Amino acid sequence: MSTRPILALLLAAAAALTAGAAQARSFDDIKKDGKIIIATEGQFAPFNYFQGTKLTGFEVDVAEAMVAKMGLKLEWKALGFDALLAGLRQDRWDMVIASHGITEERAKAVTFTEPHYCSxxxxxxxxxxxxxxxxxxxxxxxxxxxxxxxxxxxxxxxxxxxxxxxxxxxxxxxxxxxxxxxxxxxxxxxxxxxxxxxxxxxxxxxxxxxERIASAVSKGNTSLATELNKALAAIQADGTYATLSKKWFNEDIRCK
The missing domain is CATH 3.40.190.10 (Periplasmic binding protein-like II)
Structure with a gap:
């Protein structure tokens, strides 16, 4: 889509948090748990949407391939677009993948991974x-x-x-x-x-x-961002990304 929530909404959501809000989980925390929680919108075909009760789309396939490379299980959350990045600041999930374009304003509030497509x-x-x-x-x-x-x-x-x-x-x-x-x-x-x-x-x-489209993690969660970048690079190198991209778009949509 590429992309989405504005900083004012994020800051407003952050202001509502209590001082004792939990810290974002590092990659070591997630690995110990064995499961990563990823949020998306589920209303943005062909990137993330529901076919009946099944969540599907290019970004869903990409995230699942990345998580498999990381050796983790995946739990999906689907909710309104405006709530996705704000939820990272509340530690409600570990990562968002929902066609967010990388902008200077958003980068003040979250940490972006490497882009998974350009549009x-x-x-x-x-x-x-x-x-x-x-x-x-x-x-x-x-x-x-x-x-x-x-x-x-x-x-x-x-x-x-x-x-x-x-x-x-x-x-x-x-x-x-x-x-x-x-x-x-x-x-x-x-x-x-x-x-x-x-x-x-x-x-x-x-x-x-x-614009360049990327996943996002909580601001400063570099340990998780680094592992996600490794997983994205791995599926791009082994042909998985090209297969998924051609499945959904009949072309390779990675950033050149």
Whole structure:
């Protein structure tokens, strides 16, 4: 998606914590327990979503492959996007993988791993004349709350109105039902949405911005970040990553 919660939300959540809040678990703590707890949104196909009651998607497959390399068991948590990074500060889980773009603001609140894919925000519209950033002047644009899509649309001069929604699927629905002129989302999410509904009339426009997408751990939890980076490098080196990437996107989407 790439990406998401803003620092103000994180700081507000942090302020609500008691002084006795638990410390994030180091890799040694997790290894001793034998299980890592990972949170995701579960509403962002094809990266993380539910098929019935089963959590699936590219990021789910990548995380499971990494955890297998680490010799651990995995427990998943799925919840609203805005709560994911804040939960790291509450030690509710060890890691988040949910298409968060690496930003300077987010990096003040969490520690990012190496990116597991590169993408960017694209413009989607039904009107073929709406393709580039300049075409959004005077238009109503939908985005998901707490994302880099929202932050980048806010920077544009001349946008008539920005409507933000709790889930990206709601932002897409606003375009489909004619409540907005354009939708800004991840390139791969947009491509899947267009391919899945050719009669919907949605057309892919230009990139609004490019970004690197990474997992996150609690701020300063370098022992865990280091092991996750080793596991990611291992699945990229042994061909697992390429297989998963081609399964979901028919191309290798790692950062070049």
């Amino acid at each position: 960017g925000g694209v413009i989607v519209a039904k009107d073929p004349a709406i393709k580039s950033a300049k075409d959004l002047a005077g238009k109503v644009v939908s985005v998901q709350t707490g994302t880099t899509y929202l932050e980048n649309v806010k920077k544009l001069a001349g946008v008539k109105e920005m409507k933000n929604f709790p889930q990206d699927t709601d932002a897409r629905g606003a375009l489909m039902t004619g409540r907005v002129d354009a939708w800004v989302t991840d390139r791969f999410v947009a491509k899947q949405a267009v391919d899945a509904n050719p009669a919907g009339g949605m057309k892919l426009g230009d990139f609004l911005f490019i």
